[in-house]
Amino acid sequence: xxGSSHLAIGLITxxxxxxxxxxxxxxxxxxxxxxxxxLAPDLDHPNSRLSKRMGFMQNYVRWAFAAAAxxxxxxxxxxxxxxxxxxxxxxxxxxxxxxxxxxxxxxxRKLALLFTGVAAVxxxxxxxxxxxxxxxxxxxxxxxTSHRSFTHTIWAAALWTYIGYLANxxxxxxxxxxxxxxxxxxxxxxxxxxxxxxxYFLPLSDTSLKVxxxxxGSATGNVIxxxxxxxxxxxxxxxxxxxxxxx
Numbered sequence: 001x002x003g004s005s006h007l008a009i010g011l012i013t014x015x016x017x018x019x020x021x022x023x024x025x026x027x028x029x030x031x032x033x034x035x036x037x038x039l040a041p042d043l044d045h046p047n048s049r050l051s052k053r054m055g056f057m058q059n060y061v062r063w064a065f066a067a068a069a070x071x072x073x074x075x076x077x078x079x080x081x082x083x084x085x086x087x088x089x090x091x092x093x094x095x096x097x098x099x100x101x102x103x104x105x106x107x108x109r110k111l112a113l114l115f116t117g118v119a120a121v122x123x124x125x126x127x128x129x130x131x132x133x134x135x136x137x138x139x140x141x142x143x144x145t146s147h148r149s150f151t152h153t154i155w156a157a158a159l160w161t162y163i164g165y166l167a168n169x170x171x172x173x174x175x176x177x178x179x180x181x182x183x184x185x186x187x188x189x190x191x192x193x194x195x196x197x198x199x200y201f202l203p204l205s206d207t208s209l210k211v212x213x214x215x216x217g218s219a220t221g222n223v224i225x226x227x228x229x230x231x232x233x234x235x236x237x238x239x240x241x242x243x244x245x246x247x
Contacts, residue, residue, distance in 0.1 A: 001190045001191055001193070001194055001214060001216055001225060002216060002217070002222070002225060003039065003042060005190065005225040005226075005228070005229060006038050006039060006042070006186075006187050006190060007035050007038060007039060008229045009038060009186050009187075009190050009228070009229060009232060010034050010035040010036075010037060010038020010039065010183045010186050010187070011031055011034065011035045011038075012229065012232050012233050012236050013034050013038065013182050013183055013186045013236075014030055014031035014032070014033070014034030014035060014179060014182075014183065015031060015236050015240075016182075016235075016236040016239060017030070017034065017175070017178050017179055017182050018030070018175075019236065019239040019240050019243050020239060021175070021178050023174065023175075024174065024175035024178050024179075025174075025175065027175075029088045029089070029091070029092050029173075030175055030176075030179045031179075032092050032095065033091070033092070033095065033176065033179045033180060033183065034179045034180070034182060034183035034186075035183065036095040036098075036183065037160060037164075037179070037180045037181075037182075037183025037184045037187075038183040038184070038186050038187045039187070040138075040142075040151070040160060040183075040184060040187070041151045041152050041156065041184065041187045041188065041191075042147075042151070042187070043113065043138075043139065043142035043143055043151060044142045044143060044145045044146065044147050044148070044149065044150070044151045044152075045147050065096050065097065066096075066097055068096055069093040069094070069096040069097040070093070072089060072092060072093040072096065073089075073090060073093040075089070076089035076090055076093065083172070084171060084172040084173050087170075087171040087172070087173070088171060088173050091167070091171065091173075094120075097116075098113075098116060098139060113139050113140060113142070113143045114140045114143070114144075116136075116139055116140070117135075117136040117137060117138070117139035117140025117141070118136065118140055119136065120132055120133070120135055120136025120139065120140075121133045121136035121137055121140070122136075123136070124136060129166075129167075129170050130166050131163045131164075131165075131166035131167040131170060132167075134159070134162075134163045134166070135163050138156075138159065138160070138163070148191070148196060148198065148199065149199070149202060150202065152187075152188060152191065152198050152199065152200075153198075153199065153200055153201065153202050154188075154200045154201060156184075157181065157184045157185050157188060160180055160181065160184040161177050161180060161181030161184065162177075163180065164176040164177035164178075164179065164180030164181060165177040167180075188200070190228075192209055192210055192211060193210070193211050193212070193213050193214045193228070194210065194212065194214045194215075194216055195210065195212040195214070195215055195216075196208065196210070197209050197210025197212065198210070
């Protein structure tokens, strides 16, 4: 499935989480975190043909993400009081920066993610944030794995959710684990609908689970992805409508 569809499904999932999970409030940082988590499994993906053809555009997009992350970080430092809201903003800025770093040609992309991940590991050790060190280790290792291998397993989803759980404790932001885990799983479930499927239980089993209705990149596949996003968005809207009608 295309990255744009994964992002859309992740953002819709972020809106839906607050409708179905008790005590999790709807928030823009939460939705952004779910969208980022929905893209995280594809940190193992080499540049596609389209990405290579649009390499000059990727440079502008990458720096735009970095600039936006810097502006968000500066805004949070200057305008938000120390506390959960400021830490959430810093986390969102870090997420935007990591997305920007992922948008590079294959070799440079691997090196950038490696250095970024190592920096996050060291920062986590310095500040005693285990979640930040684990996040850095994931970001550093993912580009060096083959596509749809380790990052597309139930174990990786569990690790990502655990990182969210630890971040929840350190940041004081309730719901991080729910947003992060749901976003990550949305990616795996969406890829299950493609012809390649997902090998959820590597290395214990090489069996690929799939409901092959999408041929990624084809015109028909694009239409199906659009229909899935629209239908999913409608379902989440109904959930919110039911929630407000029942309260």
